[in-house]
Amino acid sequence: MRPADYRTPAIGSDSLAHQARLLEVWATAPGLKGFFSSVDHKQIGIRYIVTAFLFLALGGIEALVMRLQLAGPNLSLLTPEQYNQLFSTHGMTMIFLYASPILSGFSNYLWPLLLGSRDMAFPRLNALSYWIYAAAGIFLYAGFLTGNGPNDGWFNYVPYASRDYNPGLNEDFYSLGMVFLGISTTVGAANFIVTALRTRAPGMSINRLPIMVWGTLTASAANLVVVPAVSLAFLLLWMDRQFGTHFFDPGGGGQPLLWQHLFWIFGHPWVYAIVLPAMGMVSDGLPVFCRRPLVGYAAVALSTVATMILGFGVWVHHMFATGLPGLALSFFSAASIAITLPSAVAVFAWLATIWLGRPVITTALLFFASTILLFVIGGVSGFMTASVPVDWQLTDTYFVVAHLHYVLIGINVFPVVGAAYFWIPKMTGRMLDERLGRWNFWTMFVGFNLAFLPMHVTGLLGMPRRVYTYAQGMGWDTLNLITSIGSFVFAVGVLLFFVNVWKSLRSVANAGPNPWDAPTLEWAVSSPPPPYNFAVIPTVVSRHPLWENRLDEEGAVSSIERGMLLDKGKETVGTTALDAVPDMVLEMPEDSFAPVLLALGAAALFVGLLLKAWLVAGGGTGLVALAILIWLWPRRELREREAGS
Amino acid sequence: MSETALAQPEKLPVGPIGRHGIGYWGVGTLVASEAALFAYLLFAYFYTGAAAQPGWLLEPAPPLKLALPNTILLLASSLVAWVGERGVLDRRRWQALLGFGGAAIMGTGFVVVQWFEWKAKAYGLGTSSYASLYFVTTGFHIAHVIVGIGVLVAIFAWTALDYFSPRRRLTVSAGVLYWHFVDLVWLFVFATYYVTPYLGFGR
Amino acid sequence: MSLAPLGYLDAAGRRAHSILPLTWFTLSVATAVCIVIAALLWIAVRRAPKNGGALETRSVPVERGSNGINWITVGLLISCVPLLVTLVWTMAALAAVSGPPSHPGLTLDVTAHQWWWEVRYDATNPSETFATANEIHIPVGVPVLVRLHGGDVIHSFWVPKLSGKTDAIPGQTNLSWMQADQPGRYRGQCSEYCGFQHANMAFEVVAESQADFASWRAAEVQPAPDPITPAQARGQALVQYRCGLCHQVRGTGAGAISAPDLTHLMSRRTLAAGRLLNNPGSLIGWIQDPQGIKPGTQMPNQYLSAQQLSDVQAYLVLLR
Numbered sequence A: 001m002r003p004a005d006y007r008t009p010a011i012g013s014d015s016l017a018h019q020a021r022l023l024e025v026w027a028t029a030p031g032l033k034g035f036f037s038s039v040d041h042k043q044i045g046i047r048y049i050v051t052a053f054l055f056l057a058l059g060g061i062e063a064l065v066m067r068l069q070l071a072g073p074n075l076s077l078l079t080p081e082q083y084n085q086l087f088s089t090h091g092m093t094m095i096f097l098y099a100s101p102i103l104s105g106f107s108n109y110l111w112p113l114l115l116g117s118r119d120m121a122f123p124r125l126n127a128l129s130y131w132i133y134a135a136a137g138i139f140l141y142a143g144f145l146t147g148n149g150p151n152d153g154w155f156n157y158v159p160y161a162s163r164d165y166n167p168g169l170n171e172d173f174y175s176l177g178m179v180f181l182g183i184s185t186t187v188g189a190a191n192f193i194v195t196a197l198r199t200r201a202p203g204m205s206i207n208r209l210p211i212m213v214w215g216t217l218t219a220s221a222a223n224l225v226v227v228p229a230v231s232l233a234f235l236l237l238w239m240d241r242q243f244g245t246h247f248f249d250p251g252g253g254g255q256p257l258l259w260q261h262l263f264w265i266f267g268h269p270w271v272y273a274i275v276l277p278a279m280g281m282v283s284d285g286l287p288v289f290c291r292r293p294l295v296g297y298a299a300v301a302l303s304t305v306a307t308m309i310l311g312f313g314v315w316v317h318h319m320f321a322t323g324l325p326g327l328a329l330s331f332f333s334a335a336s337i338a339i340t341l342p343s344a345v346a347v348f349a350w351l352a353t354i355w356l357g358r359p360v361i362t363t364a365l366l367f368f369a370s371t372i373l374l375f376v377i378g379g380v381s382g383f384m385t386a387s388v389p390v391d392w393q394l395t396d397t398y399f400v401v402a403h404l405h406y407v408l409i410g411i412n413v414f415p416v417v418g419a420a421y422f423w424i425p426k427m428t429g430r431m432l433d434e435r436l437g438r439w440n441f442w443t444m445f446v447g448f449n450l451a452f453l454p455m456h457v458t459g460l461l462g463m464p465r466r467v468y469t470y471a472q473g474m475g476w477d478t479l480n481l482i483t484s485i486g487s488f489v490f491a492v493g494v495l496l497f498f499v500n501v502w503k504s505l506r507s508v509a510n511a512g513p514n515p516w517d518a519p520t521l522e523w524a525v526s527s528p529p530p531p532y533n534f535a536v537i538p539t540v541v542s543r544h545p546l547w548e549n550r551l552d553e554e555g556a557v558s559s560i561e562r563g564m565l566l567d568k569g570k571e572t573v574g575t576t577a578l579d580a581v582p583d584m585v586l587e588m589p590e591d592s593f594a595p596v597l598l599a600l601g602a603a604a605l606f607v608g609l610l611l612k613a614w615l616v617a618g619g620g621t622g623l624v625a626l627a628i629l630i631w632l633w634p635r636r637e638l639r640e641r642e643a644g645s
Numbered sequence B: 001m002s003e004t005a006l007a008q009p010e011k012l013p014v015g016p017i018g019r020h021g022i023g024y025w026g027v028g029t030l031v032a033s034e035a036a037l038f039a040y041l042l043f044a045y046f047y048t049g050a051a052a053q054p055g056w057l058l059e060p061a062p063p064l065k066l067a068l069p070n071t072i073l074l075l076a077s078s079l080v081a082w083v084g085e086r087g088v089l090d091r092r093r094w095q096a097l098l099g100f101g102g103a104a105i106m107g108t109g110f111v112v113v114q115w116f117e118w119k120a121k122a123y124g125l126g127t128s129s130y131a132s133l134y135f136v137t138t139g140f141h142i143a144h145v146i147v148g149i150g151v152l153v154a155i156f157a158w159t160a161l162d163y164f165s166p167r168r169r170l171t172v173s174a175g176v177l178y179w180h181f182v183d184l185v186w187l188f189v190f191a192t193y194y195v196t197p198y199l200g201f202g203r
Numbered sequence C: 001m002s003l004a005p006l007g008y009l010d011a012a013g014r015r016a017h018s019i020l021p022l023t024w025f026t027l028s029v030a031t032a033v034c035i036v037i038a039a040l041l042w043i044a045v046r047r048a049p050k051n052g053g054a055l056e057t058r059s060v061p062v063e064r065g066s067n068g069i070n071w072i073t074v075g076l077l078i079s080c081v082p083l084l085v086t087l088v089w090t091m092a093a094l095a096a097v098s099g100p101p102s103h104p105g106l107t108l109d110v111t112a113h114q115w116w117w118e119v120r121y122d123a124t125n126p127s128e129t130f131a132t133a134n135e136i137h138i139p140v141g142v143p144v145l146v147r148l149h150g151g152d153v154i155h156s157f158w159v160p161k162l163s164g165k166t167d168a169i170p171g172q173t174n175l176s177w178m179q180a181d182q183p184g185r186y187r188g189q190c191s192e193y194c195g196f197q198h199a200n201m202a203f204e205v206v207a208e209s210q211a212d213f214a215s216w217r218a219a220e221v222q223p224a225p226d227p228i229t230p231a232q233a234r235g236q237a238l239v240q241y242r243c244g245l246c247h248q249v250r251g252t253g254a255g256a257i258s259a260p261d262l263t264h265l266m267s268r269r270t271l272a273a274g275r276l277l278n279n280p281g282s283l284i285g286w287i288q289d290p291q292g293i294k295p296g297t298q299m300p301n302q303y304l305s306a307q308q309l310s311d312v313q314a315y316l317v318l319l320r
């Protein structure tokens, strides 16, 4: 029988029979088969989160080893080469394998729930982006574990990264690994963009999006256009190293500074990409514990976008000392000073939300609130480096190391741990222990500040970054010791977090759908949510569907209990980009092995390139092509081809 | 008491109809990302060229004998692919097959001509930064053309299997969109490497 | 030297001086912003127990609360004041210090190598041109122009008390300048990561009176003194054919320039780019085992016998 091209979706209420029908089409197969083929955003999201936390632990342990070496002057726990690989791998791990994927993980898990949808726009692409992330992470760490880790810092300046000065495989691992990882980020970004624009619940117009969605959407839009810059740079570097091209080699008319431009054109927008979603977590989580809506929703949403737009125009502030002409310096300096304003909007909005609300002290609130302070401390040191003449002294000292840890840990790690306290009950149905949570928070907070606040002074006293040791009598000894001690305290705090999660996983599931009495859609479904998320597609008329009865919204209220049933297959609804008016029924793909196959092929390709084993590379390419063909083969169930044929 | 707002949709298309479908958006984002990639490649060219010593351009007057006709060939193939798409729209399968097949063959022709163009160069990949940029940028583009040909061949085969109809043809439109993109990008590459030297850049 | 030889919160030269007030200003603004925000946050969160000390989130009712947009407007307006001041001041300071002086009192060519600094003093008369390493002498009170070259990878030239950083990049020449107000020794440090021994890539700037500078310069131009004792003569021979592959000792057969010029080695205070204090003892230690003292350095171990070592030492200590 020919399925209809057009249909009026039936409206109805939830029922057990309906749920059973949905479960049948949406549930992932058990066992390994399901593991490798699942396209469920919740499973993928959790995998992302677990993997990213694993990398946080790895990168953290690397940092702790570094801190042992730096605890006093002239220590010789590590050789220079070991130290160099450690700090480079630490930077790479934290920035690329932790900070960004952890946010992708949360967004992956939460988005369809926040948006009132049943999955991401491209579920298979979602699976692919995870598999490639995992494979690229393994690829990069294979280098490190065989003594071939990156050794030129995370931003990997040439010519030191070129073969003349760096003959080992280190930089080949790093270059190819980064190109590989870039694929994951790019497809992930594409998926987020289309998901946010096309798969929201009816009525969730663009001015009702949760701020976290704004954050990830903005970050994804940026990633989509800036990740190619760094992928390209790394590919060109690899060609310079292996095929004798001269992109960066001054001997052959190349430009070492071209690397820096390509890297930072990517790098600066990227650092915002790894905080805007986390800032969104604060904007969405904090108000729940202040028992009121966020102050200045529109201003915060706009400032998210504004940060990114300005963020495209400040990359040269990482290159103030490279001898660029004064005019360029002035422009980028001014832009970097101006970029503090959109950030200030968020800070004041959060402050006002606490101030004008009725804060309830929970662990999550403590993490979210401390984010504000840490962000400001990190932000104002950025403001100092934004002034060119000041930066000529500050750059490449521990002052910058302090800046980057305050912003990265302050507005990535802290909000993420807060988000974990907030959302893990949703993911597992189990609460985290609040008492242990307090210990967790205070050890992290005290440890972090103990480690990194004195680091500003170390920097002002002139300690250069990336030194494997330092002499006595430079005035840095005590400060470094304090930093090392603080690092370990902080690490204990992180450990307490892991312990708390582990304990909670062994407790009974009693969180209920909405333990915090929070306002957004994810709290309308059970914890953990069923594979299909929403039994009926909700209709939304405000930013706080679950608070409407108390906030006395004008006019209509959102409909959560009744809505489109969409149970004729694996279906959800597609809506228009701005107003979220339903405009199509989306047929969602079944679980599929194509993504994991594609990732395997790509992994073989990159291993082949690394070892110059062309047969392996060719085989990998073949596998990739095959996987794509399977993937894109027009399918009747997805209505990609005419039913009759 | 306020009443419950419930979306009461009209008849909705089920799955992608025409171009209307999220797959088209997906290809759109892909194209945006790829466009950025080429923008950075061209940026690398202009950046390196602007700072270079005189004599950096290995060919201050790039020969257009092959390149210009080849450019026209590629642009024309875009038109042919479009005719193919129209064929699907108008339910003229032969026209569709001719369009996609023709575009694929023209694309292949482009690749072959480009190969001769490369062989005719007096310099190689490792001669200088100019040479590296030239070969890698055109090489990137050729790689995209080859992928594009693959897409056209797939669409050709699927059309031959009679998969598509004016309604169910998102795959076709998305594939052809990609082909247009590949052709359009060449215009920028061509303008950069073959035209700007005549306008004085890098001399 | 002060307690923090690389600290830049005390300046000793015109260029560093004109930046310092701006540094202090931004630092004060930064500190003030942190204190204000911390105080606001503290008070805001401390109000929580007044909700009845609720632990259960859901037991506190939800309210729309006041709009609060004023917080953002006022906050932004207040922030704009220091931001604007900083912006204008930055531009002014940039104009004041960025351009190299048009009439420098001295011009130097500094080439950064993995992991040492080559310093060339050019003169119109070629016989007065000479090179030295890791120690830069300048006269006080005059601006000194430094032309920076990258010998291999990117390094960065930095003398905190005199001037901020400028990168030394292969394939291009960057300009930096400095001016010392007081005679003294100012420590410098490579501040762009450049490989194994980035940590030990220091140098010193010796600022001295015009007269002292002139006599130093006159001494440096001289070729190396001739050996006197037989041990010194044997040492010189060894240096010529073992060390001359890389080093130069002007006036002898050792004429390579891929390593520090040793002609007046003993006039310098440190060895191996600040790694060691220079004295006959540490000199021996260095020649015996450079890889142990500075792992990865471009100078290979020389495996000299005890006799050869003492001959080389005898000769080298002559090079004042």
Ligand code: HEA
Residues within 6 Å of the ligand: A155, A271, A272, A274, A275, A317, A318, A336, A337, A339, A340, A341, A343, A344, A347, A375, A376, A377, A378, A379, A380, A381, A382, A383, A384, A385, A386, A387, A391, A394, A395, A396, A400, A403, A404, A407, A408, C029, C030, C033, C037, C079, C080, C082, C083
């Ligand atoms: C995680 C993300 C993140 C974020 C959000 C920021 C935010 C900012 N950063 Fe940072 N930055 C990094 C990550 C980040 N940075 C990293 C990783 C590096 C080092 C890379 C490397 O070399 O390894 C770096 C390095 C770096 C440099 C180069 C330093 C150097 O190498 O010499 C500069 C220079 O301008 C800079 C500037 C800024 C500015 C102006 C902001 C602003 O966006 C901050 C704005 C926020 C505030 C200012 C606080 C809130 C505002 C108020 C409360 C209003 C009142 C404030 C004032 C009046 C000042 N950053």
Ligand code: HEA
Residues within 6 Å of the ligand: A056, A057, A058, A059, A060, A061, A063, A064, A066, A067, A087, A088, A090, A091, A092, A094, A095, A098, A099, A152, A153, A154, A155, A401, A404, A405, A408, A409, A412, A413, A451, A464, A465, A466, A467, A468, A487, A490, A491, A492, A494, A495, A498
């Ligand atoms: C998100 C990013 C992030 C994070 C979280 C961190 C975390 C830490 N960082 Fe890092 N850091 C960077 C990003 C980050 N860093 C970057 C980008 C650079 C620049 C690199 C470069 O120059 O190229 C850098 C550089 C850098 C340096 C400068 C190196 C140098 O210039 O020579 C130092 C030195 O102290 C340092 C220290 C630390 C410390 C002590 C932590 C601590 O927070 C670590 C705390 C410890 C843990 C989080 C581990 C906890 C886990 C356990 C206790 C085990 C549990 C085990 C299981 C569950 C199995 N970092």
Ligand code: CUA
Residues within 6 Å of the ligand: C112, C113, C114, C115, C154, C155, C156, C190, C191, C192, C193, C194, C195, C197, C198, C199, C201
């Ligand atoms: Cu030279 Cu760092």
Ligand SMILES: [Cu+2]
Residues within 6 Å of the ligand: A267, A268, A271, A314, A315, A317, A318
């Ligand atoms: Cu930046």
